[in-house]
Amino acid sequence: MTASIISSIAFYVLQPFFGFIVGALFYWVFRKIRARLQARRGPPWYQTFADVTKLLFKESITPLIADKTIFYLAPLLAFTGYLVALLQLPIGNVYPPLAGDLIVILIFLTLPGVAIILGGSSSGSPYGAIGSSRETALLVASEIPFAISALVTGIQVKSMSIIKIVDAQNQFGPMAFHYPFATVAFFMCMLLKLGRKPFDIPDAEVEIIAGPYTEYSGSLLGLFEISNVLRWFVIPAFAVNLFFAGGLGNLFVFLTLCLVVVALISFLDTQNSRYRIDQAFNFLLTWATLLAVIDLVRASTGWALW
Amino acid sequence: MNKQTITESIRGFISPKTLPYPRQPSVPPEGFRGKPEFDLQKCVGCGACAQTCPMGAINVTDGLERSIRVWYGKCSFCGRCQDVCPEEAIRLTSAYELAVFDKNKATADVKIEFESCPSCGRKFFPAPQLKKSFEKMEPILEKRNISNEELRSLDRVCPSCREKPEELSKRKLFLVNFG
Amino acid sequence: MLKKIVSKLRKKSPWVMHVPCGGCNGCDIEVVAALTPLYDLERFGTLQKGSPRHADILAVTGPVTVQVKERLRRVYALVPNPKIVMAIGSCAISGEVFADGYAFAGPLDQIVPVDIYVPGCPPRPEAIIHGVAQALARL
């Protein structure tokens, strides 16, 4: 009994640090691959740590016209969303003490989007407002295919527990082979969740500067940066758990698969230009949703390979 | 997405095009116009560069000696000074890493001694320029069988001393000889 | 100890905001060129940022014209501390050819404190990299 309490406390303490470090390295891998694909050399490995440390120890300015409570709350909310999702995820052979629930993770992954909307609209800058409105539109468009494609796996194993989904895949093979359409739809939404091209519309630099982040500075921006780092671990890990059998219960295979996902995302990011907001909206609501729904129908009617 | 960008990206992935600049110096091509520098030996202090500089980056200040200073914080590196310099004393080198913390230190200067007037001792004219003009006059003077020394003694006198009666008579005599 | 680590990491992550102040476009283009594959400022952790709130370094180009003077002051005030101002190009340092003009409100260091000057008309991208490297020593 005591041993399990100690191990669960150790899990809750160590998991965030592990997630942060691996996420920082994944983010660096993304930047490095992007630079190399652009024929450049790219930043050194400690870059993300340097960025976060610098921001945390920098002066933080609050705009006078900002709604202060929401302005301060938004970065915390985004951070909480990713943190809770992270603590629900099994990582290779390390299982969380409280079995992760798919629905809970999906809800907490929506939280950062909401936080960005709140932060952007409370900052009092026109760019923040437009960024927020764009983020809202994209959140609406992306949550449907994202949730459906994730739920496909849960419906298949008739349980919403992540551990059960992973275990079932260890038995029957990864979901990506059984539900390729849902996997593709999930990947499209992942690009958006990670704020990558062609869906980086809310903070499109040339159009609306930094969008919702425009008025954030110093440690508040640093908090956003930390949640950005966490999401670079949470979202690939979520994908690997759902569709690639959680790395077959092996931490090394798990991390390698995450890395492959990150590399794929980096490649797609460099090879695409940005969608216009209406184009992205249509694309997600038609193609991504269609793909997700095909596999949803297959899963719920039992018309699948296993 | 398109095929061209993908192939080029992969090519870039294998061999990035970034120059190893801070580790290895990046040498500009021949004829590059970088930091202007004076050749201290060649400069005669005529100030033609300051006259022609389109930016007004070259300053001539006369004190005990003539100091010509090019402030490359104001320089446009056009090379007009190099074009007009009669002695090829100012040259645009290939140095380009000019970042400085104090903008007043971004200068290259040369100090030219003045010739002092033998009768009143006033310093009035850059000595090397006077010397150079004598050298240029020499062939003409030789043709006319006039000694260089005579001209030299006349021209070393400052403008205010030239007004004195004895100097005036000397100059008149010289001009008569000169023809 | 912590201070040391922070100041060391700060030097590894300089985010630049480029502020054109009415120059001829030459320096602006060279600043952008310094980000492109041949020169790649991202090697040193530099990112170009559009918002002054995110910037550590203000890369100011051009003679400061009467019109942009106040705006430049405002942008400078928006940048959180610690910050560095780079005067890129001879125009920003002295006004160069525009120094005699009526529309010239500079030079830059009379409007905002400048940390490093990079002469050149325009400076080569290498010279800008050199300037950034020098400036970081002061951060």
Next chain:
Amino acid sequence: MPVALPIGPYHPALKENTYFRLEVEGERIVNADLKIGYNHRGIEWLAARRTYHQDIFLCERVCGICSNAHSTCFCQTVEDLAHIEVPDRAKYLRVIVAELERLHSHFLWFGVAMHVIGFDTAFMHMWKDREIIMRIVESITGKRVNYGFNTIGGTRRDFTPNIVKSIKDGINAIEKAADRIRNTVTRDRLVKKRALDIGYLSVEDAKRISVVGPTARSSGINADIRRDDPYAAYSELDWNVIIRDGGDVLARVVVRLLEIYESIRLIRQALKSLPSGPISTDISQLEFPVSEAYDRVEAPRGELFYFIKSNSTNIPERVKIRTPSYMNNAALTTMLIGNSTADAPLIIASIDPCYSCTDRVAIVNVKNGDIAYATMEKLSRKKAH
């Protein structure tokens, strides 16, 4: 109820400062207003206070991207004014450097356009290829930007055999790079989706606003100063004027793309028939009559116009510059209305605006002929009275 959305004066899409006030309903632009003047440096006023030789370098700094077009135009106007004959070799050298400048400007523009629609990889690749041209230009003239290549009566530097060879090699590399741009721009589905049918400018509007250069040629107006009013050695060379009648951003992309190939053709021809001889006339005995002259040059962005009035001293009495971007900017309001705000930066970028060129405002008092040069501040104060 329209909401005002500012773009600028400091904005990442604009490499220079200018101010757009867009009135938007949702994401749709219903009205657009452009405020220029942030880059006003009083160049024409300064030009009337310097000698002709110093003015060359001043005019070069009107715009850093098309600096050579400015100095060429200024020198040609002075040559017209003082009846100076330029040697043939200098004319050909001017053509080559002008076309190299057009190449680098168009490459730059393609990169910026790609950056604006978020295709950063293509932007990086295009700017990587642009460096080939920059290296050539640097070895010819000694500088990457603001070449200082022209002087009154010819050029300041000659081509050595080494340089001729490096240009020939470089041009081959540039042609390959141009092919890459063509493949990227014409075959990318997303790029086409973003550029098609936005920022439309009809022939009538183009004529009414008098746009120039590639912007005019992509709206179906057949105008190119290099052919209509040939200068330097353009009349002796054979090339085509590219015209498209699409009028949208994609047409402007295509026109600039094909112009790259024409520029490459021009450089090749000019190198082949490069005459030998002096590169500049001796102008030590130069005297300026009291007269006036004007000259036009096709800069990368369109027609550039210089007018000089002289007064027998070595300082011009009046220099008037009309830059291509000045004309093209006027078309922006027409182009922007009815489009989405997300397209606004691309539309603005599509005319390749250059605010350092544009911002030279002058008020002429018709009654007594006084010319007062005004900053925007003064102008707005005047309105208030």
